[in-house]
Amino acid sequence: MRPLAALLFVLLASGLLPGPSWAGEGRSAREVLDRADDLFRGRSSHGRLTMKVKTANYAREMTLEAWSKGKDLSLVRILAPQKEKGTATLRSAENVWNWLPNVQRVVKVPSSLMGGSWMGSHFTHDDLVKQSRMADDFTYETTFEGARGGRDVVEVTLKPKPDAAVVWGKVVVVARGSDLLPVEIVYHDEDGALARTMVFSDFKDVGGRAVPVRWTVTPAGAPGESTEIVYHSLEFDVSLDDGFFSLQNLQR
């Protein structure tokens, strides 16, 4: 399930590493970030998912199989549609390679194109890799606690540190009050305008803990557009050695 989990890391991991910035009521803020972080961090995973992309110009649906290990390694393979079957993306730290079965080649995504769409979705390649780099980039504080829209939530607002090289101007994480798992993350650009919204829903029990299996990303300013990911199967702590995430295995 990994590349997309990276998104969570972008924000969530940020509060975890040395947190010089936590204010008095930061306890629950930190816990919100901890909970989300514990969801995916430092473990291995394996899952199957569908990704539905709707844009003004096309709609497409893909079935993917994904593996991850730690926070640096992930591999995603397309199972359907038939035309793209076998196409795979390998991420190792900040590098991304694509295996293109049609032409039997591995192509590394150059840094100039990391801002481009991943597989035609509303995710960019940068979304897949930025996690470790952005860890120190935000300060955070709890900005709301209580009932909202009929449910008990905790809202944590993250702001980039002055010298941080971050594309977002503000990120707001909303977690369930009951277990502090994220339900919504709202991204604002540097001018403060809404950029995109991620919603997590359909919490399922996976290996003894609740995990959202449906993620929806809605870009701002593009009505009707969205990317939705639904995990059909997901397991944690599978045994995968590092060699699984190699260029050789990518071409398999």
Add this chain to the structure above:
Amino acid sequence: MLTLIHAWRNLWRNGRRTAINASAIAVSTAVLIFTFALLDGSMRAMERNATELAVGEAQVHAPGWLAERSIYQAIEAPERVLEAAAGLGAAAAARSMGFGLLSSGPRSAGVQIWGVDPGAEGRVGQLPQHLARGEWLPGEAAGRVVLGAGLARTLGAEPGAELVAVVQAADGSMGNVVLRVVGVLEGISEGMDRSVALVDRRDFDALFVAEGRVHEVVLSSQGKVEAGALAAAAREAAPGLDVRSWRELLPVMVNMLNIWTVARWMISLIFVVAAGLGVLNTMLMATFERTPELGLVRALGATPGRVVLDVATEALLLGAFSAGIGAALGVGVATWAQVHGIDLSGLGAGNLSIAGVTLETTWRAHLTPGAVVQPVIVTLGVTLLAALYPAVRASRLDPVQALGHV
């Protein structure tokens, strides 16, 4: 006739001074002609490079495409544009445009991929003739690609090399294909040199799932119709589309051409002043020297008008004689520079480029009748003007005093 003979004789009374002045006027005329021919040559080269290589005489796009360059902003019913062009007697070439990644082993580059009609490109411009190496695209969907020279260097790809193209196709999928490099283009424009890869439109369609989308139609009448008129006609024939002449597409270049036109006049002004002062000096000296003689002529009954005519004829004769020699000299040098060109490659590595349009390293003059006639007329006019003051001065001499002048 007698006036002319007198004038001619008077000129050669002080042969050395006249010769020096004649050569100064001749050289300035010649330099002026040569400079004009060189400027005209480079302006023509810029304009030709713009219209025959990079841009064409006019281009048609969907509204908004020039700003966003999205693959979805295609020209609706491009056939009507092609038909309209045929109706205007202009050649037209349809292009599909997309962005993607080309990679060759560990090297890769983000590129603009143009899907072109190889045959039509040859009719609208000289792209197929500007190959530095290799060949132009074959007229079939064979997975061939022609690269800009800078891009070829970035990728380390020469004709024969295989590249992988990865693009986001119009249907959102990841289009990919292996392309074989057949040719490398050079000396077109900075942008094309660095980042353009040309493939056959049918290959483009398959790679981008583009379903025949056309993003640009290039029009060229090979100079038969003025670009603005061609654009206006196309605009009328294809309402709702964004039609622009090359002048509208390359405003920086047009500014540049305007600056050169101004420069042309500034240069002539400088030469005019220099040549004019020379003539003024000659004629002043000549009349001053001949003060007693002019006094005698006046005493013998010559009218002031007659004296003015004599002196002015002398100046005009000097001007005409010198300008003639200068014109011959200038035409000779300019013709040489037009035929052989001046090699500028020693001045800097690679190509010169102005406003993004590359100039060839050989600077060729272009001699037009105007570039000869203008300097000659200007020289004659200046000579005459410069002679007026000494002529009038001579005509106002008091014969008695003039006769006594030593």
